[in-house]
Every structure is written in structure tokens, then in C-alpha cells.
Amino acid sequence: MRATDTEFLGRLLDYQNILYVCHRNADPDAIGSAFTLAEAIGGTIGIVDECNRVASNLIEKLDIPVVMCPDPKDFDLTVVVDTSTRGQLNDIKFENYCLIDHHATTALLDDAKFFIHEESTSTVEIIFRMLNRAGIPISEKMGLAMITGIITDTGHLKHANAGTFKTLSDIMIQSNVDYFDALELMAATPQDVSIRIAMLKAAMRCKLERVDERLIATTYVSSYGGAAASMLTNIGADVAFVGSVKDDKSVRVSSRAKRDMISAGINLGKMMEEVGERYNGTGGGHSGAAGIDAECSLEEIMAYCTDCVKKVIENTTGSPCECKSISMADPDEIEES
Numbered sequence: 001m002r003a004t005d006t007e008f009l010g011r012l013l014d015y016q017n018i019l020y021v022c023h024r025n026a027d028p029d030a031i032g033s034a035f036t037l038a039e040a041i042g043g044t045i046g047i048v049d050e051c052n053r054v055a056s057n058l059i060e061k062l063d064i065p066v067v068m069c070p071d072p073k074d075f076d077l078t079v080v081v082d083t084s085t086r087g088q089l090n091d092i093k094f095e096n097y098c099l100i101d102h103h104a105t106t107a108l109l110d111d112a113k114f115f116i117h118e119e120s121t122s123t124v125e126i127i128f129r130m131l132n133r134a135g136i137p138i139s140e141k142m143g144l145a146m147i148t149g150i151i152t153d154t155g156h157l158k159h160a161n162a163g164t165f166k167t168l169s170d171i172m173i174q175s176n177v178d179y180f181d182a183l184e185l186m187a188a189t190p191q192d193v194s195i196r197i198a199m200l201k202a203a204m205r206c207k208l209e210r211v212d213e214r215l216i217a218t219t220y221v222s223s224y225g226g227a228a229a230s231m232l233t234n235i236g237a238d239v240a241f242v243g244s245v246k247d248d249k250s251v252r253v254s255s256r257a258k259r260d261m262i263s264a265g266i267n268l269g270k271m272m273e274e275v276g277e278r279y280n281g282t283g284g285g286h287s288g289a290a291g292i293d294a295e296c297s298l299e300e301i302m303a304y305c306t307d308c309v310k311k312v313i314e315n316t317t318g319s320p321c322e323c324k325s326i327s328m329a330d331p332d333e334i335e336e337s
Contacts, residue, residue, distance in 0.1 A: 018043030019075035023088040032149030046070035085282035104269035143175020202228035225254035
């Protein structure tokens with residue numbers, strides 16, 4: 001059942017023992033969402049495997065209590081935050097659950113007892129609005145968690161809109177948290193050497209497809225796929241796909257797209273959901289940042305994703321595009337291209 005802000009909050013208050021569960025590799029939006037709800041209503045924050053670096057730093061700085069690999073059977077209700085598929089929760093078994101999520105698509109609505117699902121730049125924005133309408137005060141810790149969630153989920157505000165900035169301002173005023181506080185927390189997050197190695201490997205292995213004036217980058221790493229995809233768009237790619245092969249031989253692909261590609265019609269969240277259905281997997285996310293887990297060869301799914309982007313570009317131009325593969329190993333070819 002789709003719920004309004006008032007209905008969602010009212011139904012949560014009917015339960016005594018609540019689990020707020022975050023997706024794997026939980027980011028500050030997921031942790032901030034779970035922490036804010038737990039502070040406002042009460043309950044336990046659960047992590048299915050690990051957190052990313054900034055989220056881990058947020059947990060440490062705010063001294064947020066979390067439970068690793070929780071069993072939903074130990075709780076009266078599971079609140080799934082910032083998550084669009086069961087695969088993102090490592091397929092943990094839960095039945096009595098509700099959902100609050102901001103991704104373009106989600107596969108968790110049908111079985112949810114009640115839910116709020118709407119596109120926004122972060123889940124914490126929806127939660128802030130809900131608490132604000134109910135007159136629930138926002139503490140400094142809640143404010144810092146939400147501000148960090150907004151900054152990171154919008155790519156340091158690159159994907160923010162007018163509503164994002166208004167919400168950010170309202171949180172700062174109500175919680176008495178400076179914007180600098182969140183920036184300082186993120187700046188203090190150590191850059192592990194393994195991440196730097198992964199970024200360099202991703203760049204070295206990168207393959208480029210030039211479609212008219214657009215560049216589609218594909219590469220592979222064993223970890224940090226999302227960070228690698230963001231890195232490739234930051235240094236010149238218009239769309240990037242980064243693949244990895246998991247221990248069970250299934251594959252994971254992370255993708256990123258620049259804003260002008262989104263304006264041209266690229267919606268990676270919907271694209272990855274459709275690709276997931278094609279390859280017996282699960283996918284989804286935002287228009288400019290999405291991912292997929294599937295069971296096929298990495299080469300096949302990366303090629304298919306690239307073809308999907310090419311079709312969107314051709315539909316935009318209204319005519320066949322000139323496509324050319326660029327070898328990153330040949331400096332002369334890069335220069336001539």
C-alpha cells in the first residue's frame with residue numbers, strides 16, 4: 001500500500017521492535033536514512049555486509065550503533081531504506097516489511113505492507129520532509145547524517161536541483177549544522193591504497209567507444225566499481241560501465257552518466273532494470289548512476305549495455321551515428337581520434 005508521509009510515520013509508531021536495514025556497501029544516504037528514523041522513532045540499524053568509506057566514517061564519528069547481518073525474524077517489522085532490489089540486501093529473508101526509497105524503479109513494492117517510493121535526489125530528503133511535517137525535531141547528529149547523505153548521493157551536488165538545496169538549507173537551520181561540518185567529515189575519510197590501485201587499474205584497462213562526439217567507457221575491476229565508473233566520467237567519458245566478476249561467477253556492473261547524457265534521454269536506472277530482466281538478474285538505480293547483478297558473461301552484458309546507450313544516442317540524433325572503437329593502448333590512435 002502506498003502511504004502518505006503521515007500514514008507511513010503513524011504505522012511505524014504501531015511497532016515496538018523495528019529493524020532499519022541498509023543495502024550492501026551501504027552509503028551515507030542509506031546509513032543517514034536508517035539513523036535518522038531510528039533516532040526519531042526508535043529501532044535497530046542493520047547492515048547486510050559492509051559500508052563504504054564515507055559511511056563507515058560517519059558511523060564512527062556519530063557513534064552510530066549497527067548490527068551486522070541481522071535476522072529480520074528477531075524484529076516485529078523491517079524497514080528497508082534506500083534499496084530497490086532484494087539482491088542489494090544479499091537476499092536475506094524478510095516478509096513483514098515496509099519500504100522508503102528514492103530510486104527510479106524498485107522491485108520491492110508488491111510485497112511491502114506499506115511504502116513511500118518517489119524519485120528524489122536522496123532518500124534522506126523524503127525522511128526529512130516526513131519528520132518535518134510531523135514536527136519532530138532534528139538533532140545535530142541527525143542533521144549531519146542527512147546532509148552527508150544528500151551531498152554524496154548527488155555527486156557532491158552535481159545532480160542536485162532546487163528542491164535539494166532548499167531541503168539542505170532547512171536541515172542546516174533546524175539542526176544547527178554547518179555545511180563545512182559535512183565537508184570536513186568527508187575530507188577526513190582516508191583514501192585507502194586499494195582504492196587508488198583499483199582506480200588506476202580501471203583506467204589502464206579502459207576501452208572506449210566513440211559515438212559521434214560521445215565517449216562510452218567500459219572497464220573491469222574486482223572491487224570499487226561505482227567509484228571507478230564515477231572516476232571515468234570525471235576524466236572525460238560521457239557514460240561509463242565498470243564490471244566485476246563475483247565469487248559465485250555472477251557479474252556486477254556499475255554505471256554512471258553525465259548530466260547532458262541524462263538530458264539527451266539516458267536513464268541508467270531503467271536501462272539496468274531492463275538489462276537485469278534480460279540476463280536473469282536485478283538492476284536499477286538513478287538516471288545517472290545505476291547497477292546490476294546478473295548471471296552471464298561479463299563481456300556479453302557490457303557489450304549489450306554499450307549497445308543500449310548507442311541506440312539512445314541514435315534516437316536523439318535521428319540518424320545512424322558514426323561509431324569507432326578507440327584503443328587506450330595506442331597513444332597515436334588516441335591522438336588521431
